[in-house]
Amino acid sequence: MQDWLVTGGPPEPERVMAPDSTSRVLLAATSRALRGRDCADLAYLPLLTRFRGAPEPVRRAAVARAGTRAALAPPQVAEVDVEAVARWIVDHYPRRDYPGVVIGSPHGAAVHLATALGVPWLPAGFEISVQWPGGAVDDPARALAHGSRVAPGLLAANPAAIAVRQVHDPAGRGVLAGATLTLFVRWSRLPDAYRGFLRDRLAPATPVLLLRDARTWPVLDAGGGHTFQVGAPGSGLDAAELRCHSDLFDRVLRSVGGDGARWDPPAASCPDAYAEHGIDPGLETSLRDWLAGAGRPLHRVLFTRPDALSAATADVYRLWLRAAGKSGDRAVVECGRQLDPWQVVRAGLVPYWCENATRRSVAGAELWLAGSSAFSSVDVLPDPPGMASPVLAGLPQWRAAASFGRRRGAVDRLAARGYPTSAVPTRHATEVLRNQPYDLPAPQRLRIVDALTGLRDSGTQQGLLIC
Template sequence: MRGAGRVREITGWLATGGVPAPQQIVSPDSPCRVLLAATARALHGRDCDDLRYLPILSRFRSTPEPLRRAAVARAAARAAVAPQHVGEIDGDQIAQWVVEHYPQRWYPGVVFGSPHGGAVHLATAMGVPWLPSEFEMAVHWPQGSVDDPAGALVHGGGVVDRLLGANPGLAVRQVHDPAGRGHLVGCTITLVARWCELPVPYRRFLAACLAPASPVIMLRDARTWPVLDAGTRHSFQVGGPASGLEPDDYLPTSEQLGRVLRHTGGDRSQWRAPAVACPIGFAEHSVEPAFEESVGSWAETAGSALHRVLFPRPEALSAATADLYRGWLRGAGKTGNRCVIECGRLIDPWQVVRAGLVPYWCENAARRTVSAAEWWLAGSSSFSSVDVLPEPPGLDSEAVAGLAQWRAVASFGRRRGALDRVAARGYPGNPVPTRRATEVLRGQPYDLPRPAPLPVGAALGGLRENGTSLGLLVC
């Protein structure tokens, strides 16, 4: 199989003809993309120094705002999938691209499911691959508008019909979130394509690389959000839990919505959102029930046990994984007293293990996400050092944590607390690449030898012990 070392991260493409390749389809701005890359590099024994991609929202910062928005929109349109090519996308080709990230060898287990930094660290500790249950893409929306989610749904309807017509094994969740993606939602639509069955390339990979009767872990994001059933296997949501806002904040009467739209070039008086008939559903990064059933059927046939891990909030899995790492490190004779708080794209699992650190991953820089990290630190036995990697989100919002809150997180270090200066210097408007996490963590002293791989059974037991009180369900 092709190794991750030979996978070149493509950051944009001109939609001028031809069938797009998987690396041109899967959005480089998506959490799934960077988490897959980080996991694969860790299993290759490498850090993330080559992950230099900068999100589109970070570009043209020296340009006056109206001109910058136009330049960013043009860049986003060039990087997006052209609507006329969507029907040529093959979900199995994407799945093949995913498995080609990993070295071909025997693995003692596998992790499936929702994108989460905890999945990356669990897979790294156990020495197993993480196979996402979804991929995300941005599709060009000509004449789109930030304040027109109803129009985004209309445009998305035709696009999704073409995608699903060619891929009966997929379901699509369309997301329109100006708070999370800024003015990019006015020129592109976001589609989260979720597999409804175990794709053939995944099956081949498991048959070739999964040791007989090895356990299978399914991680599922169980957060809920108002969802509109827009058609067969097509659903739609305005906003999302990762934005740091609540569903009511997206109502046309919301002052919060007005501030978000002013920041992104929209107008609250023009806000048009489709009525949501189904009040509550699972949010965009959940796992399709049919996919979970398909994995379960495969596991039963293969003589493997399927273990499900459901997290009601990302911080529950982050805390349980961090506590699990601390126990794993101490069981190997290490102190487990140095902590790193990662955020979003700023993650490097190989360097974490190399330095013997306890990793806690924040989904993003939302205030409530950072508050959860503070509460976990406050309730944990003290750490001698806490290094904090705050990912600048690329836009300003009342929902975004300020640097003072990030400094408060670092202050939990008993002897040393450090907030990364490079990330802080451009915060919140100037994102930094994943490799910045590598640069910071390379400065940590080595703590070798690396602990023996964490057995899958011990990992599940640790998650159950540490996460049950946080609402984590392990079954």
């Protein structure tokens, strides 16, 4: 019997880019918005939210099997063509001239900015899920060993084009962390497909906006362009809690079927490396050099807290709406894959995006709402992660965010009904936002110079760096 599933032949790009990844849903949402479409056809259910109602041990086993079926077999990883993936990404967008482009880290605010600007969003990398036969959520050392057998083939097949960051995160991926490996593939030079897009689809002298997640995390350099990371900044835990067996992490590990007594992560060699959603320095250098030769300006936005970019983008939207004669008085708090940038613009809403459903992420939304001029209504769209965990926001915290609505505050009922394990696809956010009153016509396209001014005015004090 084989240890993994092999389908034969190089994997197609749509199978390479992990369907559960944030980048994938953000790419789908942006490309639809630029076509004047909403996300009503995005019916994918994240793996962790499936098999609801089964006894927990049975559900964990079923989710692990589903994750294995969806992941690439280890031999297929060495056949991945990252240029083919870049072409597949670019082909999501209509073939026409654009007034710019947003490139960078996955973040819902990047999608909302791109939609307001009328430009594409191109990710600085993508995520691959790889089968891990006999894996365990509480054995990061064995995850590294398996990754060290898989990653070199991917790097050798795409020489000098990528760097690979392996992440073992039981808090964020639950039982899937014991059934599959997660590889974040980051371009270390500008892909040819991106070069062609910049050359052929941008109007002359139009700018490029680079959004860079500058969060840091302890990392082990496994050599040859392969690095290894235990946990992640968005997990709701600090790096020290994963290494010192904190009570909170032990409870998280038990909630996904692990045992803290077996947890022994490899020591990090780089205590302050950029985390998994960071941009490889080689890509930024390559992009800067190409743009200088083409006479196009580059603007960079760096953030060390995702809530800072969410807050500043929401403030930019409010100013943009009011400049168009609209009230800018209704807010929507989105989360994870629960977003629809086209419906947000159609309804004239001010969008704030939470990275996930952790307490820390929702607290960022509460702080922004508390510090903003009051909104007449606040709609909240939680994204149930598919597992119970002590790091997650409870429904009372989501309701507290909604309570900032002066006349109306609402937490989506369907998401709340089975929270945090219920299954809610992206199209559900579309259905909710379609019920918002129309506020048409949509404002004239936001100019990049105005977006940068707004981000600088609102975000500098929150830690955004615009240069």
